[in-house]
Amino acid sequence: MANLPQAKDGYWDPPSSDQEKKNWIAANREIIQAAARNSGLPADMVAGIAWQEIGGQYGWMDDLTDTAREQADAPWGLSPVSPENLPWRVGGTPDETSFGPIAIQVRRGAEVLGYDPDNLTEHQRSVVEESLQDPGQNIFIASEYLAQLKAESEFVDVPAEEMTPAQYQELAARYNGGPYWEGSDAQAYGRGFDNDLSNAREAMR
Structure with missing residues (x-):
């Protein structure tokens, strides 16, 4: 680059x-x-x-989707629904959230960057998201x-x-x-x- x-x-x-x-x-x-x-x-x-x-949609909409999925998936159980059962396009797990001008799911971006998508640390996930958001x-x-x-x-x-x-x-x-x-x-x-x-x-x- x-x-x-x-x-x-x-x-x-x-x-x-x-x-x-x-x-x-x-x-x-x-x-x-x-x-x-x-x-x-x-x-x-x-x-x-x-x-x-x-x-496809504005970046801030992806951020909102990701936040909703993360909160629904939180271990403290504040949400009565699971990420997959969220309404409309918000439904899905956090690692299925797509980011970037060429939309790519977090888990796919993780695979490309050499991370294990099933065992992402918070830091690794942050790196993946930032990388996908950079055009x-x-x-x-x-x-x-x-x-x-x-x-x-x-x-x-x-x-x-x-x-x-x-x-x-x-x-x-x-x-x-x-x-x-x-x-x-x-x-x-x-x-x-x-x-x-x-x-x-x-x-x-």
Whole structure:
């Protein structure tokens, strides 16, 4: 990161239109390219995931979600509900909270950074959250997570420059759904990725 341009935010002040998404990707083009090279992925694959994820919600909303989940999960039992039973999008465990302009769950970020997601200390969790919230580090972590997902696929040995459109779409579905990537929601995400990929590629030129 030291030799790369300062990353443009997109988390605390997320894009609200397609043009703003293009501007964000274009402003972070060099970081996206460097992250993709580091992970052995096509740069437009990383850019396409960025297109899908940026502008999802404001960073402060993730902070509120995380706080609600942590309080519901607290050992002192002040909350009558469990984190999973919280209403609407707030439901879920603390380590399922997503952070960053390219949204990534804490547990996935922990895996990329070399921590055991099932045994995170408070300090480690803080490091993961801060890393995900930093736009430059966030891009690198998202790219490496995509590389981990590719390593779990049947096209693990396919070079970046030889990946097919179907493999791009499958990797996007894996990013969204993890082990449930073949489910309807993840498949819809993959189709959305494919439909918007030309926009992401245009922003990378």
